[in-house]
Amino acid sequence: MPSFTAQILFLHELLAKRYVIEAPAYQRAYAWTAAEAGRLLEDITAAADENEGRGAEDFFLGAMLFIDRDRSVIERRRVWQRGGAISTLDVIDGFQRLTTLTILLCVLRDLGLGERDRRVADGIETPGAQGPPRLTLAAADEAFFKEHVRRAGATLLAQPIENPSPAEKRIIEVRNHIVGHVQDLELAQRLRLRDFLFERCCVVQVATTGLDRAHRMFTVLNATGKPLARNDVLKAALLGSISPLASASARATWHEAENRLGDQFEQLFSHIHVMYGRPGSRVIASILDVAAARGGAATFLESTLAPVAAAFDDIRHARHSGSANSGIIRTYLSYLNWQSFADWMPPVMLWWLERGNDPERLAWFLGAIDRLALGLRILGTGGGKRARRFGAVVAAIRKGGDLRGTDSPLAFVRQEQRTILHNLRDLHARNPPAAKHLLLRLCDVKAGEPLSLSLPVDMTVEHVLPRKLSARSEWRKWFPDPEERELCTEALGNLVLVTKSQNDRASNLGFARKQEIYFNTPGVPIALINEDLRAHRVWTADEIRQRDTELREQVEARWNFMASGVPAHFAGLAGNAFARERPQAAAAERSSRLLTTPGPGR
Numbered sequence: 001m002p003s004f005t006a007q008i009l010f011l012h013e014l015l016a017k018r019y020v021i022e023a024p025a026y027q028r029a030y031a032w033t034a035a036e037a038g039r040l041l042e043d044i045t046a047a048a049d050e051n052e053g054r055g056a057e058d059f060f061l062g063a064m065l066f067i068d069r070d071r072s073v074i075e076r077r078r079v080w081q082r083g084g085a086i087s088t089l090d091v092i093d094g095f096q097r098l099t100t101l102t103i104l105l106c107v108l109r110d111l112g113l114g115e116r117d118r119r120v121a122d123g124i125e126t127p128g129a130q131g132p133p134r135l136t137l138a139a140a141d142e143a144f145f146k147e148h149v150r151r152a153g154a155t156l157l158a159q160p161i162e163n164p165s166p167a168e169k170r171i172i173e174v175r176n177h178i179v180g181h182v183q184d185l186e187l188a189q190r191l192r193l194r195d196f197l198f199e200r201c202c203v204v205q206v207a208t209t210g211l212d213r214a215h216r217m218f219t220v221l222n223a224t225g226k227p228l229a230r231n232d233v234l235k236a237a238l239l240g241s242i243s244p245l246a247s248a249s250a251r252a253t254w255h256e257a258e259n260r261l262g263d264q265f266e267q268l269f270s271h272i273h274v275m276y277g278r279p280g281s282r283v284i285a286s287i288l289d290v291a292a293a294r295g296g297a298a299t300f301l302e303s304t305l306a307p308v309a310a311a312f313d314d315i316r317h318a319r320h321s322g323s324a325n326s327g328i329i330r331t332y333l334s335y336l337n338w339q340s341f342a343d344w345m346p347p348v349m350l351w352w353l354e355r356g357n358d359p360e361r362l363a364w365f366l367g368a369i370d371r372l373a374l375g376l377r378i379l380g381t382g383g384g385k386r387a388r389r390f391g392a393v394v395a396a397i398r399k400g401g402d403l404r405g406t407d408s409p410l411a412f413v414r415q416e417q418r419t420i421l422h423n424l425r426d427l428h429a430r431n432p433p434a435a436k437h438l439l440l441r442l443c444d445v446k447a448g449e450p451l452s453l454s455l456p457v458d459m460t461v462e463h464v465l466p467r468k469l470s471a472r473s474e475w476r477k478w479f480p481d482p483e484e485r486e487l488c489t490e491a492l493g494n495l496v497l498v499t500k501s502q503n504d505r506a507s508n509l510g511f512a513r514k515q516e517i518y519f520n521t522p523g524v525p526i527a528l529i530n531e532d533l534r535a536h537r538v539w540t541a542d543e544i545r546q547r548d549t550e551l552r553e554q555v556e557a558r559w560n561f562m563a564s565g566v567p568a569h570f571a572g573l574a575g576n577a578f579a580r581e582r583p584q585a586a587a588a589e590r591s592s593r594l595l596t597t598p599g600p601g602r
Contacts, residue, residue, distance in 0.1 A: 003208055003209070003210075003213055004206055004207060004208035004213065004217065005205075005206070005207050005208075006204060006205070006206045006207075007204070007205055008202055008203070008204055008205075009202060009203055009204075009205045010198065010199060010200070010201065010202045011061070011101070011123070011197055011198050011201045011202070011203070012119070012123075012198035012199065014064075014203060014205060015101075015105075015122070015123040015134050015198075016122065016123075018087060019087055019088075019089055019134070020087075020088050020089070020126060020132050020133070020134060020135075020136070021066070021088075021089045021090075021091050021098060021134060021135045021136070022088060022089070022090055022091070022135075022136045023090075023091055023095055023135075023136065023137050023138045024067075024090045024091075024092075024138070025138055025139070027090075027091065027092070027095055027138055028095075029138065029140070029141060029165075029166070029167035030095075030096065030099050030137070030141065030167045030170055030171055030174075031096060031167070031170065032096045032099075032100055032170060032174060033170055033173060033174065034173050034174055034176075034177035034340065034433075035340070036096070036100075037100045037103075037174040037177060037178065038177055038181070038340075038341075038383060040097065040100055041100075041104065041177075041178060041181055041383065042181075042383035042384065042387075043059075044059060044193070044196070044197065044201065045181070045185075045193060045382075045383065045384040046384060046387075047059045047196065047200075048192055048193050048196035048197075048200075049192075049384060050280060057200070058200050058201075058202050059196070059200055059201045059202070060202060060203075061097060061101075061201055061202065061203045062094070062097065062203060062204070063093070063094070063203065063204040063205075063206055063221055064091065064093060064094030064097070064098070064203045064204070064205055064206065065091075065092040065093035065094065065206045065207075065208075065214060065217055065218055065221060066089040066090060066091055066092060066094075066205065066206070066207045066208075067089065067090040067092060067207070067208060067209060067210070067214050068087055068088075068089055068207045068208070068209055069088050069089070069090060089207065091135075092214045092215075092217075092218055093218050093221055093222065094203070098135050099135065099137070099145075099171075100174060100178075101197070102123075102124065102134065102135045102149070102150070103149055103155070103171070103174055103175050103178055104178055104182075104197070105120050105123045105124050105197075106124060106149050106150055106154070106155050106175075107155045107175070107178045107179050107182050108120055108182060108190055108193070108194055109121065109124065109152065110152070110153055110154070110155045110156050111155075111156070111179070111182050111183060111190065112187055112190060117194070119194065119198055120194060122134075123198070124150060125150075133146075133150060140165075140167075141165075141167055141168065141171070144164075144168050144171070145171060147159075148161075148168075148171065148172065148175070149171065149175055155175050155178075155179055156179065158429045160467045160468045162468075176431065176432070180380040180381075180382060180430075180431060181382035181383055181384075182382065183380055183382070184379075184380065184381050184382035184384075184385050185382060185384075185385075206221075229266050230266050230269060230283060230284060231258075231265055231266045231268075231269060233284055234269060234284060234287055234288075235254065237284075237288060237297075238250075238254075238287075238288075238291060238297040238300070238301065239251060239254065239297070241296070241297045242296075242297050242298050243298075246298045249298075249302075250297065250298050250301050250302075253301045253302060253305065253306050254301060254305070256306070256309075257305055257306060257309035260309055260310070260313050261309055261312065261313060264312070264316070265309075267342070268305075268308065268309055268312055269283055269284075269287055270283055271308070271312065271342075271345055271346045271349060272287060272290065272304065272305070272308055273286040273287060273290075274346035274387075274390075274391055274394055275308070275346045275349060275350045275394060276290045276304070277289065277290055279391060279395075290304070291304075307353060308349060308353065311349045311352045311353050311356075312345070312349060314352075315333055315345065315348055315349060315352060316337060316345075318330045318331075318333035318334045318337060319333075320333070320359075323359035324359070325359040325360055325362070325363040326359065328363050328366075328367075329359065329362060329363050329366060331450050332363070332366035332367060332369075332370050333348075333366065334450065334453065335370055335441070335450075336348070336366070336369065336370060336373060338437065339373055339377070340433065341383065341386065343383075343386050343387045343389075343390040343391075344369050344372075344373050344390055346390065346391075346394050347369060347390055347393040347394045347397060348365075348366065348369055350394055350397050350398070351365050351397055354397065355397075364568070364569070364570075365403075367570040368403065368410045368566050368567075368570075369393070369410070371410075371559050371560070371561070371566075371570070372389070372390075372393075372410050374437070374438070374441070374559060375412055375416070375420060375559070375561055376389065377431070377434045377437065378420050378423050378424065378427060378431075378434055378438070379416060379419055379420060379423065380423065380430060380431055380434075389409060390409075392409035393409045393410060395409075396408065396409055396410075403566060404565055404566045404568060405565050405566075406564055406565045408565065408566055410566045411563075411564075411565050411566050412561060417561060417562050420561050421561075421562075424492055424552055424555065425487075425490070425491065425492070426490035426491070427492060428461055428463075428490060428492075428495060429490045432461060435461055435492075435495065436459070436460070436461050436497070438492075438555070439461065439495060439496075439497050439527075439529055440452040440455070440459070440497065440527075441558075442529050442551060442554055442555070442558075443455070443497070443527050443528045443529045445554055445558050446528045446529060446531075446554075447528050451528065452527075454525075455497070455525060455527060456499055456524070456525070458499050458500045458501075459497050459498065459499060459527065460497070460498060460499065460500050460503045461495050461496075461497065462495070462496050462497070462498045462502070462503045462506055462514075463489055463490075463494055463495065464494050464495070464496060464511070464514060464533065464539055464544075465479065465485070465488055465489050465494050465539060465544065466489070466507065466508040466509075467489055468508060469508065470508065473508065473510070474510045474511070475510070475511075478538065478539070478540045478541075479540070479541065484541055488541050488544045488545075491544055491545075491548045492548050492551050492552060493543075493544045493545065493546070493547035493548025493549070493550075493551055494544050494547075494548070496518060496527070496529065496530045496533065497527035497529060497530060498517070498518060498524075498527070498530070499521075499524055501521075501524075502517050502518065502521055502524065505517050506518070511536075511538065511539045512537075515533065515534070515536075518530055518533065519534060529551075532547050532550075533547075558570070
């Protein structure tokens with residue numbers, strides 16, 4: 001008899017009465033970031049949306065490996081057949097996914113489904129007042145996870161955290177990312193997501209006894225073979241359908257695009273699907289349909305794949321030359337490449353290919369896309385809705401309609417405009433990466449050129465008025481009213497950009513000592529946005545409100561979020577060095593070098 005069991009379980013069967021799952025001491029800490037968790041969440045959300053109104057399809061979450069501590073495999077099989085009591089499982093492979101799914105369930109609970117939603121509640125805790133949690137992290141992280149995620153209401157609290165560990169930082173990053181995504185869903189969508197999670201998401205649960213067996217099985221599950229990528233399937237389908245006479249040329253076209261794009265080659269097909277495919281269809285089927293509609297695989301490779309791959313490569317490297325507008329085009333592309341999402345890429349690629357021969361209109365369009373991307377980030381728009389919004393821009397381009405009107409998908413409706421104004425009041429508390437991105441952009445607004453690209457990549461957001469004050473802090477004298485102090489702390493006008501080392505040193509110090517760190521740290525460039533503080537001797541509510549008003553006015557002057565429709569021009573597109581192609585060769589070379597430098601965490 002095998003020394004393990006394997007069975008397909010839906011999530012409601014895994015996170016149900018029979019199991020509690022623990023991370024053993026040797027399990028590595030939580031390692032996913034918003035990138036990995038965001039991909040899983042967006043895949044699940046997209047699958048849930050696609051299943052609406054048609055025959056439900058299961059969503060495979062992968063294999064998960066456990067050690068059953070409580071009984072032998074034979075006993076476990078008998079208990080399972082009898083529908084018996086709870087088993088305690090050590091999770092060997094699948095911990096990152098289970099932790100992320102638990103965070104998602106806690107967010108769903110806190111954002112409107114409530115503790116009385118028994119399905120969600122039972123997926124987080126076993127029934128009963130003293131019931132253990134479904135998933136327990138290793139001792140080093142369990143108390144933090146309970147306080148900042150699992151406890152009812154915890155996912156919506158922006159609590160100050162002193163000296164968080166790397167794992168704790170990632171837990172908060174993922175928690176906040178998921179909150180931003182789920183907040184964008186209507187109640188009906190959240191309920192649909194809940195039901196899809198439990199009823200249609202499934203895993204292959206592999207359980208064994210003994211650490212040696214588990215280690216061997218983990219090695220086989222994770223290190224044997226290479227997973228079949230989407231482009232491998234498409235390569236076989238497309239090249240296999242081409243006649244022998246045209247095969248050599250088609251293969252050369254394929255390999256040229258593959259070599260040009262490297263690791264991002266597979267992503268190219270998702271973009272082509274959005275650009276030319278049928279909304280709601282699967283990527284592989286969509287690409288094959290597009291190829292058939294364009295005259296077959298050989299024609300598709302030559303007339304679609306090759307030019308789209310070239311455009312993708314130029315856009316991701318912010319390349320453009322030969323026009324008076326090339327400087328601003330490169331700048332906009334660099335800013336867009338800062339974004340943590342790529343939904344903006346298909347409409348930009350489509351415009352680039354169909355209307356890119358007019359650099360002035362291209363510059364305008366990139367400005368409008370940049371405005372939309374930044375506005376959606378301030379709004380906290382989730383991945384599914386954001387993808388649909390940029391997909392609507394693609395559809396509008398294909399129809400050839402006017403993209404500047406009030407009904408343009410590039411425009412913000414009145415409710416969105418009100419929400420942008422509201423969110424700017426405490427943007428960092430809502431979305432720290434979005435606040436950092438906006439402050440970097442405001443540095444360039446002040447400079448009139450993209451200087452932020454040359455700032456250190458470890459720039460962080462610092463609260464001048466600290467979030468946490470000692471009992472005898474001078475800040476309490478300047479801000480005696482706790483309510484006013486809280487409003488001022490999170491205001492945009494209270495934020496500066498410093499390196500992580502400067503941030504750690506400044507911490508909860510008084511204003512004069514903070515200024516010394518901001519402006520007199522050897523070897524560290526000063527973000528231009530910080531200069532507002534240099535001449536001040538005190539930092540009270542009046543100073544914060546004044547700076548907050550100035551920064552919000554600069555945001556509106558630059559991006560025109562409150563405009564009806566899409567502005568015909570954006571600040572910075574005419575009359576200064578930020579917009580024009582620089583005549584000096586040395587300056588152009590420097591600009592190009594800076595603009596193509598990746599910006600982690602921007």
